[in-house]
Amino acid sequence: MSSVAISSPLSRTRTVGRTNREPALIRWLLIALALVFLIGFLFLPLAVVFSQALSKGLSTYGTALTEPNALSAIWLTVLAAAIAVPLNMGFGITAAWSIAKFEFPGKSLLITLIDLPFSVSPVVSGLIYVLLFGLQGWLGPWLQAHDIKLIFAVPGIVLATIFVTFPFIARELIPLMQAQGTEEEEAAIVLGASGWQTFWRVTLPNVKWGLLYGVILCNARAMGEFGAVSVVSGHIRGMTNTIPLHVEILYNEYNSAAAFAVASILALLALVTLAAKSVLEWRLKEQAVDQS
């Protein structure tokens, strides 16, 4: 939603002097309270997913993941992410280059506009494309006359996914490239490197961990998006269902074990994302220390 939300928390514990410590009892009470809150809100929901997924045994679990509708949902989710993530990566890199390496008026307005999709409700994010390309929409009649179907079809899902993941990579790269300045690139250009060479050999190696960080967050959201995709998909089984939409259908049919089985793939993806994120935050911290 905002720069602070995803900014790398470079945590370190301060050695706090004796006068600045709470009594041991208060300390343990606060820690216990924090843990109870986390268990109720984070650990148990995650545990429920896996326990429900396996509640009817491994064979039910396997069947739920390999039936044709599940496989087509997995395929569509991977396809949407495979289009949305590289496009937003290309945009993120170009936007970061123009914003971080040059001075121009209206820069902070541009950065705010790039962040806009984060403050739009997922449902509204889907709706705006229905209003533009749907039958009732501005371009609907023209598209229908030319037999092009975007809404309630795969292109709509891809578009909605691009919209909701739009800022992830740009907002990761812009502050990073701004902090790194332009001296290294200027030196490369003065020494005779072309623009491309400078980008590939100087800029990209400097931002590779930040870029990867943005890509991982972007991918997690792209594969998990529900509200926006739900509006544009039309829920056609085996055709326009992504993994989260397939989970919804199974759950609403009271097929809880199958719903949680499919949901468990997304939960695993979330865990992998968190692990990768932690490793990258550590890398970024090391890099920041090296450069300072």
Added chain:
Amino acid sequence: MLKRHGVLPGFSITMGFTLLYLSLIVLVPLSATFLKSATLGWDGFWAVITAPRVLASYKLTFGAALAGAFINALFGLLLAWVLVRYDFFGKKLIDAFVDLPFALPTAVAGIALATLYSSKGWIGQFFAPLGIKIAYTPIGVIIALTFIGLPFVVRTVQPILEDFETELEEAAASLGANRWQTFQKIIFPTLLPALLTGFALAFARAVGEYGSVIFIAGNIPMVSEITPLLIITKLEQYDYAGATALAVSMLIVSFGLLLAINGLQRWSQLRRA
């Protein structure tokens, strides 16, 4: 204008592409939505966004989002404090886990919370004998909105607390302040801008949330129906004008919140500098 970095190439082409992509994906579709709502006329627009069922959904959406953001402000501050100031087993793991609501798809969170807090669920079963229903009531909506907003306050307060000069606390202590006084008078005022920013971020996210809420809400009109769901309901009834009017009212609120958050962050940075 470009004097300072005149050596570097590629400004016009990268800026051109950035503006083109931004316009095509974000600005044009958003403007089209505003234009579409204008076709309703002011009276039509006003009639849609003030219908009783819509007003009930606003009350629930904003009320529950506010409650969730309050819970998060309280526990987010506690979590940030515990993670920065204390050492205990598993701290690194817990620190990484705080971001789970960002990483876990909302639909998965929704069905997990609904199962957990239903009257037969692991947590819900303890409340059912007391006559408290959590899932399929407005309390369930608050639970879901607390879940998805959880990381915001922690992640805004944590860095401020890490940079906090402990000398100030030592000075307060040596002047005879007790721990609670030091926290109240020295630490809390420094954290306040970040705390408010985190609160506003959690609130803004909660207002638009859909996926994690609809499974646990029960979605009873006038009682536990959130505004984003009402947009979907209108769409399913082919009431495009009504859906658009609701969407525009939500967009206006979102943009207002975005402005407020930007202001808060600027204040926060001024306080840090």
